[in-house]
Amino acid sequence: MLDISSSRIPLTIIGGFLGSGKTTLLNRIISSADGRRFAVIVNDFGDINIDARLVVSVEGETIALSNGCICCVIRDDLVTEVQKLCRLPDPPEHIIIESSGVSRPLSIVDSFFRPEIRQLxxxxxxITLLDADLVVDEAATYADIAYAQIAVADLVVVNKIDLVSSxxxxxxxxxxxxxxxxxxIVETTFGRIPLALLFDHDVSAAIPRLPREMDPTHLHVHSANDDHGHDHSGDFSSWGYxxxxxxxxxxxxQRIVExxxxxxxxxKGLIRLTLGNGEHGIFQLAGRRSSLKxxxxxxxxxxxxxxxxxxQPGTITDNDLRDLIDDAWRTANDPLSGPHIVTDLRAFQVEFV
Ligand SMILES: Nc1nc2c(ncn2[C@@H]2O[C@H](COP(=O)(O)OP(=O)(O)OP(=O)(O)O)[C@@H](O)[C@H]2O)c(=O)[nH]1
Structure with missing residues (x-):
């Protein structure tokens, strides 16, 4: 009998709520690749794929899937791209998928049980990343998705512990x-986890856990009760500028953030700056914090x-968001609007309160 397990390409899914540190972890994995050829698929919920530009260059392929979530609206695109990767004359040794922050990982896994892909x-x-500073609040509108992401994890990375008390x-x-x-469970900062936890099966196996086949969470993957047909249009909205x-x-x-x-x-995004020294800014806002690198x-x-x-859907209209940004640009760039003091150009941080 053909042993399909030995010929299949290993695949890792990195999930976790918006801003929890998925791209940071992905970059760390790629940078420590040690010659291993990864293919990376990054998914952004909005129509501008910022993550693809924030991922460090990889020996192999980086594929950006945007304008929808790979767990629902653009699931077929995900399967097609993975099929293409597997059929390359020199296929990758490992495929890593960074899902959007609003994805349900179970639905992504389910895609890989389809007959056309399960042998590949x-x-x-x-892996589910969790922002330790943004504890899941059961009353929050996003709690349902945040719980679903944690519930299916093989490895929960509690990230950003530098920001919280013991x-x-x-x-x-x-x-x-x-x-x-x-x-x-691994607690860390900036996605610094032992990579053996991800790729070394001996190490993974040494940590007791249920085999996937016996695990009710994973059995659920095969059942009819999944998220087919569900999309996130009711849960989250995205706006682009x-x-x-x-x-x-x-x-x-700073005014925009406030x-x-x-x-x-x-x-998140890229921002052209008035600096005049050829540098641009990578802007990040996750929960209460924001930064510009x-x-x-x-x-x-x-x-x-x-x-x-x-x-949250309905938070703002496209026009109002554009006005908000353009107003901040107009007033803050006006030399008469008051002094602007920047103390540390390398680590511009503003609190979102
Ligand atoms: N203080 C602190 N900041 C972190 C840590 N890890 C990541 N960040 C910052 O958190 C912000 C979001 O990190 P990303 O890696 O882009 O998060 P993400 O999960 O990929 O974001 P989405 O794809 O939008 O959901 C960035 O500004 C990171 O530099 C950490 O351990 N501590």
Whole structure:
């Protein structure tokens, strides 16, 4: 009998709520690849795929799937891309999927049980990132998805522990253990986890857990009760902002952050700056925090400002968001609007309160 398990390409899914640190972990994995050839699929919920530009270059393929979530609206695209990768003359040794922050990993796994794909890939690990500073609030509108992401994890990475007290750290751990008692839990910052936990089966096997086939959570994958037909249009909305002409000051960016409504959970993008030294900014907002990382631009190539916002549906209209940003740009770039003091150009941080 043909042993399909040995010929299938191992696949890892990195999931976790908006801004929990998925791209940070993915970059760490790729940077420590040690010659291993990865193919990376990154999915952004909005119509601008920012993640593809934030992922460090990989020896192999990087595929960006945007304008929908791979667990529902663009599931077929995911399967097609993975099939193509598997059929390359020199296929990757490992496929890593970074799902969007609003994805349900179970539905992604389910895609790989389809007959046309199940002989090609082996879903080995589902990693769920958790922002320790953004404890899952049962009353929050996103709690349902955040729980679903934790519940299916083989490995829960409690990230951003630098931001919390030891008491909160213990509380988060206890909460995760309640939701998914069988999973491995690693607490860390900036996705620094032993990569052996992901790729070394001896190490993984040494940590007691139920075999996948016996695990009710995973059996559920095969059942009819899944998220087919579900999409996130009722749970989350995304908005995009693009400008090819405007350059933004730090002051303008700070004003945008201060004026954003609370229903915006996540924002990220590239911002053209008024700095004049050729650097642009990678802007990140996750929950209460935001930051701008200065990055050298390619000489002679003008940076387009592109920002994606994700939040509760109805939080703002496209026009109001554009007005909010343009107003902040206009007033904060006006030299008469007051001094703008930047103390640390390398680590611009503003609190979202
Ligand atoms: N303080 C702190 N910040 C972190 C840590 N890990 C990641 N970040 C920051 O959190 C922000 C979001 O990180 P990403 O890796 O982009 O998060 P993500 O889960 O890929 O985001 P989405 O794809 O939008 O859901 C970035 O500004 C990171 O630099 C950490 O351990 N501590």
């Amino acid at each position: 890939v082996d879903v080995q690990t589902i 008491a909160q750290r213990a509380a988060v751990r206890a909460q995760v253990e309640r939701i998914v008692p069988r999973a491995r 693009r400008s090819t002409e405007k350059s933004f000051s730090f002051n303008a960016i 004026k954003l409504p609370r229903g915006i959970y996540r924002a 200065l990055t050298p631009s390619t000489p002679g190539v003008a940076v387009t400002t592109e920002i994606v916002f994700i939040g």
